[in-house]
Amino acid sequence: MSRVSRSAPSFESQSMRELAELIRSRRTINLYLQTAVPDELVREAIDAAIWAPNHHVTEPWRFYLLGRETIGRSVELVRQIVTEHKGQKAGDFKAKSWAEKPGWLLVTCRRSEDELTQQEDYAACSAAVQNLLLYLWQAGVGSKWTTGPITRDPRFFELLGIDADAELVVGLIWYGYAKVTPTQKRRPAGEVLTELP
Numbered sequence: 001m002s003r004v005s006r007s008a009p010s011f012e013s014q015s016m017r018e019l020a021e022l023i024r025s026r027r028t029i030n031l032y033l034q035t036a037v038p039d040e041l042v043r044e045a046i047d048a049a050i051w052a053p054n055h056h057v058t059e060p061w062r063f064y065l066l067g068r069e070t071i072g073r074s075v076e077l078v079r080q081i082v083t084e085h086k087g088q089k090a091g092d093f094k095a096k097s098w099a100e101k102p103g104w105l106l107v108t109c110r111r112s113e114d115e116l117t118q119q120e121d122y123a124a125c126s127a128a129v130q131n132l133l134l135y136l137w138q139a140g141v142g143s144k145w146t147t148g149p150i151t152r153d154p155r156f157f158e159l160l161g162i163d164a165d166a167e168l169v170v171g172l173i174w175y176g177y178a179k180v181t182p183t184q185k186r187r188p189a190g191e192v193l194t195e196l197p
């Protein structure tokens with residue numbers, strides 16, 4: 001049965017309000033409880049995420065779920081990178097903060113030599129990430145999409161065994177149960193919407 005019906009539910013219906021609330025309430029989480037999120041939930045989230053629109057059905061996304069050992073090595077790498085640029089104290093501070101992120105999922109996008117395809121593939125991967133974050137949020141799991149310098153450092157690609165000539169990083173997604181959920185604001189939609197005749 002088609003999901004598209006001529007009598008689409010009113011935006012005032014409960015399910016539409018719940019959907020809007022899910023989208024609006026999702027927040028980037030910085031502080032997490034040290035409770036592990038089951039891998040099975042993350043696999044389910046990925047399974048839903050990949051139904052994002054993608055032009056020519058290129059399915060350009062790749063996901064890397066990091067285990068404890070790889071997380072530990074990534075934390076040491078960030079300590080090294082930050083120490084190189086800002087000194088030992090800053091490196092230790094960053095490493096401590098990163099070590100407190102319970103779950104790590106890297107999302108990459110296949111590289112394309114064609115500029116338009118690359119742009120469209122990246123857009124599709126971004127849509128997949130949003131699907132993933134919303135799925136997790138609905139399950140009570142917070143997340144943070146990060147694109148810090150480590151995600152562009154060749155040593156990070158090497159550590160994960162990713163070919164930097166074939167894939168680019170869309171984001172490193174940290175996830176876990178939120179200790180604190182921040183507030184955020186958005187400008188009203190009317191300020192960013194132009195309605196044409």
Ligand SMILES: Cc1cc2nc3c(=O)[nH]c(=O)nc-3n(C[C@H](O)[C@H](O)[C@H](O)COP(=O)(O)O)c2cc1C
Nearest residue numbers: 026027028029144145146147148170171182183184
């Ligand atoms: C492509 C992308 C990259 C991001 N990278 C970072 C980052 O490196 N560090 C960070 O603190 N937040 C990062 N964020 C999260 C944004 O800061 C966050 O979405 C924004 O503050 C709005 O908060 P909200 O997600 O709670 O609505 C990134 C978000 C996106 C979409």
